[in-house]
Amino acid sequence: MRYRAFISYSHADEAWATWLFKRLETYRVPPRLVGRQTGQGKIGARLGAFFRDRDELTAASDLSATIQDALAESDALIVICSPAAAASRWVNAEVEAFRASGRGERIYAFVVGGEPGCIDDGGCFPPALTAPGEDGQPVEPLAADARPEGDGRKRAFLKLVAGLLGVGFDQLAQREAQRKQRRLVQVAVASLAGMTLAIGLAVTAHVARNDAQRRQAQAEDILGFMLGDLREKLTTVGRLDLMRTVDDKATVYFATLDPRDLSDRTLEEQARSLTGIGQVRLDEGNHDEATAAFREAHARSTALQARDPGNGQRLFDLAQAEFWLGFVAFQQGKYGAADAWLRKYHDSAMRVAAMDRGNFAWQKEQAYALHNLAVMDEQRGRYVQAERSMRAAISLYRDWIGQRPGDLPLRSEAADAMSWLGTLALARGQLDSAEDYFAEQVDVLQRNAAEEPDNAVWRDYLVRARLLLVDALAQRGKLEDARSLTATTLPVAAALAAQDPANNAWRTWLGACHWWRSRLATDDAAPLAEEEAAQAERIFVAALAAEPEKERLVVWLARTRHLRAQLALGRGDLRAARGHVAGALALIEPAWRARQNEDLRLWLARTRLLQGDIDASSGNRADGVRSWTEATHLLEQPDRRGPVPFLRLEPLLRAQVALGAQEKAVATRRRLDAAGYVPLHPFADIAPVAAR
Template sequence: MNADETPATASPVPAPRYGAFISYSHHDKVAARRLQRQLETYRIPRRLLGRATPHGPVPARLPPLFRDRDELNAGADLKASVQEALAASRWLIVVCSPDAARSPWVNREIIEFKRLHGEGRVLALIARGEPFASNTPGREASECFPPALRFALTPDGRAEGEPLEPIAADQRAEGDGPRRAALKLLAGMIGVGFDDLVQRDTQRRLRWLAAIATASAVGVVVFALLAVLAVRARNEAQHQRAQAEGLIEFMLGDLRKKLEPVGRLEVLDSVGEKALAYYAEQHADRLDATALGHRSRAMHLIGEIRDLRGNAVEAQAAFEQAAATTRQLLLKAPGDGQRIFDHAQSVFWVGYAAWKHLDGRAALARFQEYLALAQRLVALDSANLDWRAEVAFAHVNIGGVQLGMGRPSDALASLRQADELLRELAPKRPEFASEWAQNHGWLAETYAALGDYEHALREQQEKLALHQRMADSSKSRVAQRSIQNALNIISFFELALGRPHDAELHSRAGLKMADNLVLADASNMLWLGDACFARLRLIETLVAQSRHDAAREELTAATACVDKFLAGEARDARYAVGLRSRLLELTAQVVQAPGRGELISKLQALLASTDMQAKGDAHLAARQAVEISGAAAALAVLAEPDRRDVAQQAWKRVESALAPFAAMDDGAVLTPLARARLGLGDVKGAQALATRIEKTTYRHPAYAELARRLQTARGGSSHTSN
């Protein structure tokens, strides 16, 4: 459908009476008034008048613009006068900001206009916030485009169709600026090229300056001409720089969005190198605020691409360059909230890159700086919910790093502060519910690291409940995956508490959701991996109930799932090793005598190709070590009756993998470590660990088996029997 066509389902509309309908949130009324004044009073250059365009001859001025001054509550219907104005408007201009993105009234006006005129006559003016920020976890509150602007209408009139990339002018300082943004909109409305309009506008200004100059004394004329030449030279230099920076931003922004889903980020590597070289040649102290803003944003984009490509060191370098730029901007205006916010985001990315680079100390320092900046924002405006949320996000990040550094008690304190803030903010701003749910997940992991699985279970149940209560959670695949993961972790915690029947129920519920996701997109390897882990969790719950026949039946489907995952284009090697280890470990627990020899060979091959020294932060490395050592323990148990040397070597590998984490209070780590020490004949060492586990709430069936073996060993056996 072209811009002039009307959908077949729409009713006939009168000839346009208004040049455009300006839709905006009441928070942006100043920007809306200024835009209306700029467009209605702008006199189109004479050389363009009457030029034939797809929208008809170029007029001398735009028809009047309609700017609605009222904003109804979310439950009200569109006023008849507003509906009439929408029908009688040739264009719709949406003043975009985070407030507009959250305004149901603005969203309804867009839907109504599209229903009447189609998708092609909607223009956007970015006043504040960031476009498409809702696609980036943690940045949803900065989104400036309303949903109806980001998605096409479905046949039944809902903004849930294919994703769109709306035509937008950017009046922010780091974008086009107010005047150029207005000219962009005007060019689109009258159907001429933006450059034509800018050129004619510039020429008209210069002619006006020249006329003023000729009326002055000769000396003044000379100086005026020199000034004009200087202005033109400066403008030309700025224009060329803006073009270069705009091209870089397009390639690293819009082009990246198109290439990332198909895995072609390597195409952007050379662009990133050119961008880095370009900005390396720029003298930051000679750039204005707009150019500095372009520079920092480009550095952020380059850093994100480097991170996605797995180049953590190079990503951190780009983030640090961006932080240096935003720091310089902040020094020029230390009381400017937007400058503080921009620098806070830069500092966050530097901390994030350090975290990914396994530099916990550097990450913690940056996240603490991020927290201090967020607190400065709240001091400026304590009523700003977005800024208060930044404080909560900083506490979440700090807690995650502290947990990764092996400091769960400190992490618990940080995450509780985040929980207190998010508990207050989420009812006022529904989009914060997702962040609140994730914080419950971090709290669950922290309690588990402290050995308190009862609290861990409750926190994970809170996370599940929050996700289930979110709007459209039954339709969103992202929400469905979050719910599926929560069910799987709840099953793990219930099993750790010695409740295998409850664990089985939640495991089956999670598996059903995982299978549905795989059916929706069989090419999504991440969802397939989730389904494989869910099947393995179900088998574990059946083994814990001594239902070995049922476990063997499920094992067939689990093996097929893991084989399919390993045959696909899985990018996460650790994920693949975890699946293989868990599959062989559980197979060993239900295998019958004829298959023991073949399974021993498979376990030996896996361990020979796997580095037992887990990598990552302390928390992640401990989980990884447990997964890998499970396969080694399974080999030891299978080999012990007939091949004592193989068994002893396997127990040594378990002990070596888990010993670095012996100071933790997590029974999931201590139980296999105690079992290995018992297998190596260290009854006293195993008993000491068992005593520590007894003081926690960890009561996994594996711990019950350890206690039984310890009792046998204390009864006189020189070594444990199997």
């Protein structure tokens, strides 16, 4: 046969015919199938030539004869089925002619629209395709359904190829999956060189406009893959370092484009690519470059959404840009800007979810938006509002997990929301509840890590969750459990930090593990405590240098210097203790002046309190009283209604004891005891309330 198949289609489906023709003629058969003998003959490396009348009939003088010859010389007939094809007398005639040749079993239907089983106006099969055979029974054609609600374009294409080759679909799909996996590694290595070439081609767009548009599309397809699919793969193995050079070249490439060349599709691809670039920069701790990328993505997404307000995908993309701008502002401690962006994101998320209740990705935006508002309220001490939003998000997750029990990311997101309930419980003195919430998150993430041991994301999340649980265990006096959990977490954090040294978040978790090892060291392990604290300080100094505006790192480094000052005071080295406290104050005081929140208030008060202890130990009780008084004012400051927040009680009690405010100290101790709080070091001069 001259042709592998004759492609019959209605003129209305010409775009589908063009796409299918190119895919079939360029398809490479998986090597392991080449040479195999099937009912369709020996399989070659290519499918062969295909006949498509629009390309080959324009020069023919006898249209009918040309079609008959092409049908006779075609091994199979592919019918692109749609309502237009069902109504086309030419498509029907071609099917009749091919069936008349006695090869009806070699007809393949490729459904692109309409309903395969419908014979009314909505049907897609030409009458001859289902006409009764010699036995009088209606024929049920072999069909590949390319509609989104059917097999989908890719799966339908493979079904069609499997029929042409005479092999099982599962066998061909498995071979394709194996080939894709082998190529992924090759693509990851070769993509940087390909990216450079593609960008170089795109920069020449001004020379020949038509050629430039083709090259621009190629370059942005590669960018879309590298900053989308490839980035996701590299994220799971913890190799975002491979993306940084690509990001730089992509940023330069976008800057070279003429605004006149920016079609809607180009703007969409650029917005998604810039969002990916911003995420990589954020993981590196480069907030300024991350913000710049997110702002560029937001500008493009805003323009696109304005052009087509009813397009849900464009609203979804705009919501992502709003979220990332809010998130990076939150990371910088710019809570006003963060709150404004995250509320915009909440509004967009609710709108996009309402546009298509069947789109699960859009539905999840509701939970994310509620989660973000809860975190903002928690940061500002609005615990009741925060818990209300978080429980609303958890209610959504419970429904979804019931429908998708095997969805690991969904399971992790729900556990993260439960963990935030633990954080809120800690802030309100509900220590037993906090421990339960954190333990539940750890359990979920351990199951995820066991099911996907090579996924670095689960190990990252697991380290964070365990550190939260360590804190809750320590506050309840379960020190052996806290030490054991810290010991098992430290190697995981160390492996992550070694895997990608530029990942500042992973470096931070490693420093936190060393901090807890020092903090939980027993009294007879003073050298270990000092060694671990010194290691934590080295890590946090490097991390803060990478992200100088990140408040969490400021607090962690101040906490570490505070801890080193405590250790020095414990061994009687007042000079070293004074130096460490001064280093902590040098960090925490400017941050407190810039933006006042609970974390900064708490650690500034703790540091002032420790400074007073050092002064008193040096014989300067008057200076000590001043420092203790400053700490007390910070902790008792009536900046809200109701009693002093629970998180302030432990340092407040120590300040009250130091100042001799016995009656106040007893009342404060009563609240701590009622919550089940157990101090790591005993409260001096204050007996348990039960003994009074």
